[in-house]
Amino acid sequence: MPESELGARGPLPIRLEVNGEERGGDVEARTTLADFLRDQLGLTGTHLGCEHGVCGACTVLLDSLPTRSCLVLAASADGCRVETVEGLARDGQLSRLQRAMWDSHSFQCGFCTPGFLIQATALLAENPTPTEAEVRHALSGNLCRCTGYESIVRGVLAACAGPERSGAESK
Amino acid sequence: MRPRVPAERYTGASVRRVEDERLLTGRGTFVADAHLPGMLHAAFHRSPLPHARIVAVNTEAARRAPGVVAVFDGAEMTQMASPVAALGAAPGSGGPVSFGILAMDKVRLVGDPVALVVAESRALAEDACELIVVEYEELAPVVTVEQALDPSLPAIFEELGGNRLFGPEVKVFGDVDGAFARADRVVRASIHQHRHQNVPMEGRAILASFDASSGQLLVRASTQGVNTTRQMLAQQLRMPLDRVRVVAEDVGGSFGLKFGASREEAACCAASRALGQPVRWVEDRWENLTVSGQAREESFEVEAAVTASGLILGLRVQMVIDSGAYPGFAPLVVDIVREMIPGPYRLGALSFSSSGVVTNKASYVAYRGPWAAETFVRERIVDLVAQELGISALEVRLRNLATRDEPPLRMVTGPSLAGITARESLLRAAEIVDLARFQERQLRLRDEGRYLGVGFATYIEPAPGPRQEGGEGNTEQVRVELDRDGLLLVHTAQMPHGQSHRTTLAQVAADEFGARLEQVRVMVGDSQQTPEGFGTGGSRFAAMAGGAALHGARRLRGKVLEAAAQILDLAPTDLDIWRGELVGPGVPGGGLPLAELISRIDLAARSGQLPPGVDVDLTATEDFDGGESGWSGGTHCCVVEVDPDTGLVRILRYLVVEDCGDLINPAVVDGQIRGGVAQGVGAVLLERSAYDPEGQYLSATLMDYLLPTALDVPHIEIEHLSPVRLDPDVNFRGVGEGGMIAAPPTICNAIADALSPFGAKVLEQHLPPARILELIGATSA
Numbered sequence: 001m002p003e004s005e006l007g008a009r010g011p012l013p014i015r016l017e018v019n020g021e022e023r024g025g026d027v028e029a030r031t032t033l034a035d036f037l038r039d040q041l042g043l044t045g046t047h048l049g050c051e052h053g054v055c056g057a058c059t060v061l062l063d064s065l066p067t068r069s070c071l072v073l074a075a076s077a078d079g080c081r082v083e084t085v086e087g088l089a090r091d092g093q094l095s096r097l098q099r100a101m102w103d104s105h106s107f108q109c110g111f112c113t114p115g116f117l118i119q120a121t122a123l124l125a126e127n128p129t130p131t132e133a134e135v136r137h138a139l140s141g142n143l144c145r146c147t148g149y150e151s152i153v154r155g156v157l158a159a160c161a162g163p164e165r166s167g168a169e170s171k
Numbered sequence: 172m173r174p175r176v177p178a179e180r181y182t183g184a185s186v187r188r189v190e191d192e193r194l195l196t197g198r199g200t201f202v203a204d205a206h207l208p209g210m211l212h213a214a215f216h217r218s219p220l221p222h223a224r225i226v227a228v229n230t231e232a233a234r235r236a237p238g239v240v241a242v243f244d245g246a247e248m249t250q251m252a253s254p255v256a257a258l259g260a261a262p263g264s265g266g267p268v269s270f271g272i273l274a275m276d277k278v279r280l281v282g283d284p285v286a287l288v289v290a291e292s293r294a295l296a297e298d299a300c301e302l303i304v305v306e307y308e309e310l311a312p313v314v315t316v317e318q319a320l321d322p323s324l325p326a327i328f329e330e331l332g333g334n335r336l337f338g339p340e341v342k343v344f345g346d347v348d349g350a351f352a353r354a355d356r357v358v359r360a361s362i363h364q365h366r367h368q369n370v371p372m373e374g375r376a377i378l379a380s381f382d383a384s385s386g387q388l389l390v391r392a393s394t395q396g397v398n399t400t401r402q403m404l405a406q407q408l409r410m411p412l413d414r415v416r417v418v419a420e421d422v423g424g425s426f427g428l429k430f431g432a433s434r435e436e437a438a439c440c441a442a443s444r445a446l447g448q449p450v451r452w453v454e455d456r457w458e459n460l461t462v463s464g465q466a467r468e469e470s471f472e473v474e475a476a477v478t479a480s481g482l483i484l485g486l487r488v489q490m491v492i493d494s495g496a497y498p499g500f501a502p503l504v505v506d507i508v509r510e511m512i513p514g515p516y517r518l519g520a521l522s523f524s525s526s527g528v529v530t531n532k533a534s535y536v537a538y539r540g541p542w543a544a545e546t547f548v549r550e551r552i553v554d555l556v557a558q559e560l561g562i563s564a565l566e567v568r569l570r571n572l573a574t575r576d577e578p579p580l581r582m583v584t585g586p587s588l589a590g591i592t593a594r595e596s597l598l599r600a601a602e603i604v605d606l607a608r609f610q611e612r613q614l615r616l617r618d619e620g621r622y623l624g625v626g627f628a629t630y631i632e633p634a635p636g637p638r639q640e641g642g643e644g645n646t647e648q649v650r651v652e653l654d655r656d657g658l659l660l661v662h663t664a665q666m667p668h669g670q671s672h673r674t675t676l677a678q679v680a681a682d683e684f685g686a687r688l689e690q691v692r693v694m695v696g697d698s699q700q701t702p703e704g705f706g707t708g709g710s711r712f713a714a715m716a717g718g719a720a721l722h723g724a725r726r727l728r729g730k731v732l733e734a735a736a737q738i739l740d741l742a743p744t745d746l747d748i749w750r751g752e753l754v755g756p757g758v759p760g761g762g763l764p765l766a767e768l769i770s771r772i773d774l775a776a777r778s779g780q781l782p783p784g785v786d787v788d789l790t791a792t793e794d795f796d797g798g799e800s801g802w803s804g805g806t807h808c809c810v811v812e813v814d815p816d817t818g819l820v821r822i823l824r825y826l827v828v829e830d831c832g833d834l835i836n837p838a839v840v841d842g843q844i845r846g847g848v849a850q851g852v853g854a855v856l857l858e859r860s861a862y863d864p865e866g867q868y869l870s871a872t873l874m875d876y877l878l879p880t881a882l883d884v885p886h887i888e889i890e891h892l893s894p895v896r897l898d899p900d901v902n903f904r905g906v907g908e909g910g911m912i913a914a915p916p917t918i919c920n921a922i923a924d925a926l927s928p929f930g931a932k933v934l935e936q937h938l939p940p941a942r943i944l945e946l947i948g949a950t951s952a
Contacts, residue, residue, distance in 0.1 A: 030294065044204035045197015047423075049372045050456040054873035057372060085197035098195045102187055105838035108846065109669030110194030111201065111372040111423030136881040143873070145372050145424050146669045148849030149881040151842055 014078040018043070019087030027074040033067075034058045036074035037084060045085040045114050049143070056142030059115040060084050066122040085114035088121065097121055097159040106155035108146035115142050120156045129160050181678035181688050185838035188674045189688075190667075193421075200420040202376035202393050203453045210378070211240055213439050213452035214296035216286040216303040217462070218278035221314070221531035221866030222327065223307035225277055230286055232302040238295030241446055242303070243287045243438070245275035251441040252407045255434065257498040268328045268336075268498055272407065272434045272441070278307070279327050279496040280531050281868050282462035287438050289450055312531045312866030316470065316491050319528035327496065327529045336498055338526030339489070342509060344583045345520035350485025354476035358556050362548050364915075365937040366468035366493070366860040367853070369538050370878060371668075373423020374459035377436040378451040379443035388440060390417045395429050396666050396706015397698040403431040404440055419696035422668035426850070427537030428464055429668070430708065434497075460871050464536030465860045467936075468493040469508075469544045476520075477556050481567040485520030488512065488548070492527045494535040501527050501535040507542035513582040514549055515593035515631045515804060516571045521583050531866045537708070539850060540632070540908035543915070547936060550628040550916035554923060555932075564920065565601055568629055572597065575895070587637040588802070590895040596806040596828040597629050599890065603826055604808050617928060622813045623823070624925025628916040631804035634710035634831065634905030635797040646794040647715035648702040651680060651723035653731065653789040655773075657751065657766030659686045659724070662694045664704025665716045670843065670907065672712060675835045679717050679903075683724035685748030690765065702792065710803065710905025713835060718901035719795035727791040734772045735763075737781050798898035803909055805829030805892070807848070807917040813925040815947055818940030820856055820922055822885040827913075830892040832904035837891075840906050845887045847910020853879040854911075855918045859937050 011026035018041060025040045034051075037043045037060070046069055049057035053071040060069045061083035088095045094102070097120055107113045116139060123130060123138040130138065135156045136149070144152060193199050216233075230242040243251070254269040274283045286303050290296035310325045318324055319334035326333050351357065378391040388410060394400045397417040405415045422429065432440075435452060443450040454463065472489040490508060494501035505525040513521060540546075553571070557564040572594045573579070581587045604625065613623045639645065650662040661680045665672050677691035684691075694700060704716075728748055735753050736743040746755040752762040763771075769789065774780075776787040810824040827844055834840050857877040861869040870876035896902045915936050922943070923933035931946040938946075 028294075038204075043197070044201075045199075047201070047373075048203065050873050052456065052872055052874070055372065055456075085195075089196050094192075094195065102191045102195060105185065105188065105842055107191065107194060108671065108842055109372065109424040110190065110199050110421060113194050113199075114197050117195065140880045140882045143372065143878050143880065145370055145426070145850075145878065146846045147842055148845035148847075148879075148884045148887060150845050150884070150886060151838075153881060 012075045014075055016077055016079060017081045019083055029073070029075060031074045032070055033060070033072040033074045033077045034069035037069060037082070043084050043086050047111055047114055049111065054143070055112070056119060057112050057115040059118045059142065061118060061122060064125070066119050085117050088117060097124065097156070100159035101152070101155035104151055104155035104158050106147070106152045112142060112144045116144065116152055123156070124160060132157060180682050182682045182835055183833070185836055186674065186678060186688060188671050189677065190671060190673050201373055201423050202378055202391055202451070205378050205391050207378065207380055207449040210449040210451055211289045211291065211446065212293040212296050213442065213450050214288050214293060214300050215284040215435060216288065216300040218274065218281060218283040218285055220278060220307055220309060221281050221312040222310040222325070223278050224310060225274065225285070226306040226308055228286060229304040233288055233299040236295070236299040236302055238291040239288060239299045240291065241289045241442065242299070243273070243442060245271050245273040245285065248273040248287070248438060248441060249275060251445055252437055253409055255407065268331060270497060272438050280462065280533060281866065282458065283496070284435055284438070287442060289442050289446065314530060314532065314862055314864060314866045316493055316528055319530050327531060331529070334529050336494055336527040336529050337502055339524045341522065341524045343522045345485065347485050347487065347520040347522040350520040351476040354484055355479040356477050356559070358475040358477055358552065358559050360473050360552060360555055360934055362471045362473060362551055363935045364467045364469050364544050364547055365935065366465050366532070367858040368460070368465040368860050369426040369428040369536065370459065370876065371424030371426060371428060374454040374456065375429060375433055375436065375463055376453040377439050378449060379440040380449035381444040381447060383447045386414055388415045388444060390415065390440060392417050392419050392436070393422050393429055394419050394666060394706070395425050395668060395708055396664060396704070397696055397701055398664055398703070399431045399705045401698045404437060407432070407437045408440055408444065417698045419666055422666065425668045426539045427466070427541060427708065430537065430706065433463070456873060457871050460876050461868050462533055465495060465533040466536055466538030466541065467544070471544070471548050473548060473552055475552050475556055477560070479560065481556060481560055481562045481570050483516065483518060483556060483571050486512070486518060487522045489524040490526070492525070492535070493530055493532070494527050495530060495532045497534040498529060499534055500537050500541070504541050508545045510584045510586065511542055512545040512549055513584055514546060515573050515588060515591050515629060516549070517573045517579060518583055532862055533860070539847060540912035543912040546628060546630045546912050547916045550920060554920050558927070564627060565597070565606060568597055568627065569594070572629065589637065590800050590897045591631055591802050591804055592830040592892050592895060593629050593631060593804050593806070595892055596804065596830060597627065599892065600627060600806040600808040600826055600828045603828070603890065604810065604824065609810065622815055622925045622928065624811050624813065624921045624923065626809050626917050626920025626922070626924055627806055628913045628920060629806045630909065630913045631802045632710060632905070632909045632912060633801060634713070634803040635715055635801055637801040638796060638799065646796045647704050647711055647719050648792060648794045649716055649719035649723050650702050650790060650792045651720065651727045653727065653765065653769055655766070655769060657690060657764060657769055659684055659691045660694050661691060661720055662700055662702055663716050663720070664701050664706055665712050666695055666706045668707065670707060670712060671836065671839045672707070675839055676716060676720050678835055680720045680724040683721045684728045685750065686765070687751040690751045710907045713831070713903035713905045714797035714800065714901060715795055717835060717903045718798055719793045721901055722795055723791045723793040726793065727789065730786050730789060730791065731768070734781065734785055734787055735768055737785055738771055738775050795901070798901040800832055800894070800897045800902050800904060803829070803831040803904045803906055805909065805913070807913040809917045809921040811918065811921040811925055813922060813943060818943035820938065820943065822852070822918070825885050826888045827910070828890045828892060829909060830894050831906040832894045832902045834891060835903055841889050843906045844889055844910045847908065848887050848914045849879050849884045850911045851914020851918060852884055854915050855936060855938055856883065857939065
């Protein structure tokens with residue numbers, strides 16, 4: 001189909017669950033999930049660092065899988081369950097991972113932070129006691145230009161250290 | 172007064188960052204997160220050619236495209252904003268060079284902005300950009316320094332009469348000819364530092380909002396300093412300074428890129444003023460990598476006059492810097508490189524020649540430790556001298572490093588070396604890495620076909636550097652005030668973009684004033700409130716802003732105690748402020764909260780109960796130049812293994828022994844060091860801003876411009892040396908740049924050591940696997 005005809009198609013209505021709430025909107029066919037979350041739902045915690053799927057800043061959980069929201073069309077997320085960085089804290093309480101990263105001085109400028117938090121949340125859901133090598137591997141698709149990663153890796157490991165581990169933030 | 176034991180102080184403790192709760196919950200506010208009613212979106216039509224004359228720009232179709240509000244080409248923009256005047260044109264040339272905010276007569280690099288489209292959405296603005304048709308007359312591209320010096324190629328700026336921007340300018344320090352006459356040997360090398368770049372995770376961005384009724388331009392910027400951005404925008408828009416207000420909230424990294432205002436940012440402000448509506452531009456990664464700016468790319472011809480025992484008597488250096496298309500920062504860099512190249516060494520003589528050229532590549536910008544080439548060249552030459560003389564590199568360093576107890580106590584170029592601990596850092600690094608044992612292992616493994624290497628680099632970093640004798644006051648200003656709620660407001664021109672200033676400045680002020688940390692608010696990023704100062708850069712924060720905050724808090728504390736003593740009829744010496752309360756024998760209830768104290772001072776002042784002369788203006792402004800201690804520095808040490816079959820380099824150990832004075836927040840300091848080293852790892856093993864011979868940019872995505880990941884950056888061991896405290900009060904020093912200054916030569920020296928059995932000579936900084944294989948193959952074939 002020629003581009004002009006694609007563009008001429010009207011807005012597409014979508015409905016999805018975002019951070020536990022039913023949300024909806026009308027999107028253009030070309031609107032990415034990231035732009036929909038940021039521009040239409042006002043969830044600006046999901047950041048766009050490259051818009052070609054490399055930096056990982058825009059990572060969200062799409063039906064529990066960490067996903068680059070800059071590479072997913074909003075229309076294709078219709079009916080899906082999305083979790084963003086805004087959904088990690090519950091009832092005003094930071095998740096265990098968020099607290100551990102705060103304690104560990106994990107971040108500096110904070111731009112890459114949402115993607116790392118989501119990626120690490122997904123890792124801990126799948127593997128609650130990763131080794132350092134496993135953490136580094138799991139986070140190797142997320143770019144941070146400030147920290148040299150060591151503080152981030154330490155933060156993730158701190159989140160799964162100690163006896164009081166609860167599954168509260170990993171689902 | 173209560174004893175202030177370290178355990179009771181915030182300074183020196185890794186207190187959690189006040190920045191983090193927002194950033195960890197997705198509530199940071201970067202420019203792309205800001206919205207204003209009626210906000211329009213900008214996109215730029217950019218040149219696909221590196222060098223061409225513009226014959227015609229046709230924007231008709233773009234103007235008629237859906238959602239488009241306005242299109243501005245270079246000629247129209249010239250009516251709306253002044254051209255940019257560049258620094259550093261050669262004396263005697265037709266310069267100085269100036270250029271439009273949008274390209275007009277010609278384009279000078281791939282990505283040069285030719286037209287600005289303003290539309291109702293970013294997508295519509297980008298759609299319309301594709302409808303703009305530009306007719307070009309192509310010119311031969313000038314891509315390399317050699318091409319820039321070739322008079323048969325066209326001048327990028329006709330008024331320069333060629334592509335030499337400045338130089339050669341030669342400066343001589345000490346008896347250079349004498350040094351070379353006395354030398355047993357002259358070691359020669361051509362050393363090159365390749366082009367790489369900042370790549371902050373948030374690129375450049377601006378939201379400009381002109382209010383026609385007040386005539387005021389409000390700008391939300393991603394900047395390292397609101398004052399500098401305001402000055403540049405006001406100048407380019409020909410507006411009085413007081414009509415421009417620049418605010419900044421969260422800034423997603425910069426590393427030197429975001430000073431002042433870029434051409435694109437000025438264009439968006441001009442568009443907002445013309446349209447009377449807010450205009451936002453957020454650059455995409457292609458724009459960031461292609462045109463925001465690139466750094467380094469400097470080449471050096473070096474001759475070292477050395478004795479048989481490894482003393483370096485003198486250096487002759489010729490430096491050429493490639494400033495890219497639009498000159499700006501490069502001429503400033505060569506002056507610092509020249510001054511800093513002796514580093515912490517007792518070098519007795521230096522001849523330094525510097526030249527700059529323009530090429531059809533992205534403009535040269537500051538990048539973390541912009542003058543770092545001096546450390547790279549010096550530390551590489553030291554190793555080459557060691558290699559030629561057959562002495563260990565450690566020994567050559569030790570023979571040449573300055574010591575604190577014997578002259579000369581200054582660099583041959585002038586600056587005092589008082590308080591440096593370079594020699595101590597080197598000895599300690601060699602001890603920790605257990606050099607003798609490593610070298611045994613290295614030899615043993617070579618027999619098994621494994622190639623390990625160790626490298627050192629020793630450096631000093633002006634942070635902010637020694638006090639300039641008789642120099643103009645180069646200071647940082649901080650204003651400390653108590654507000655009615657008992658909060659201690661600390662206003663600074665520093666603009667944190669990852670450095671945690673909101674936490675660390677609060678630690679210093681809280682301790683000095685006697686406040687609780689949560690009572691302190693560090694106020695940044697609003698030109699209406701921000702004191703004097705150009706912003707965050709040059710490792711000025713810790714010593715200069717930290718010192719100004721300390722002195723400001725001290726003076727304000729004195730004022731509060733004096734007023735309190737009057738009200739309570741007690742001696743000021745019996746009073747103290749501690750954890751946010753006035754305390755001391757005789758204070759009602761044993762402690763008076765600050766908010767209550769302030770309202771009592773206010774009431775007493777207004778009802779005339781205070782004697783004249785008691786200062787009840789609860790504000791203190793202090794300027795501070797960094798004090799007596801000016802140098803940070805240290806030694807980095809790296810152990811690598813090079814795989815001779817694949818060319819892959821694995822970092823087995825990375826160690827930093829450093830001295831940045833007293834630590835305000837050790838976790839913040841370590842984060843700055845590790846982040847800098849990571850950029851050095853990238854610079855050597857991965858990152859290169861690559862152009863093809865036609866001047867097309869080859870590294871325009873993050874799949875081509877490779878940043879280090881969590882798998883590339885090793886664990887970085889850090890040891891802090893105990894500093895020499897020369898100042899009575901302020902012995903904090905900056906630490907932002909050292910990691911990136913020292914890591915590239917350290918890693919290159921380690922790789923060179925690993926490759927020594929192959930007879931390979933490492934004369935460049937970028938050593939990806941393909942280059943390693945070339946270095947091995949070129950000599951063993």
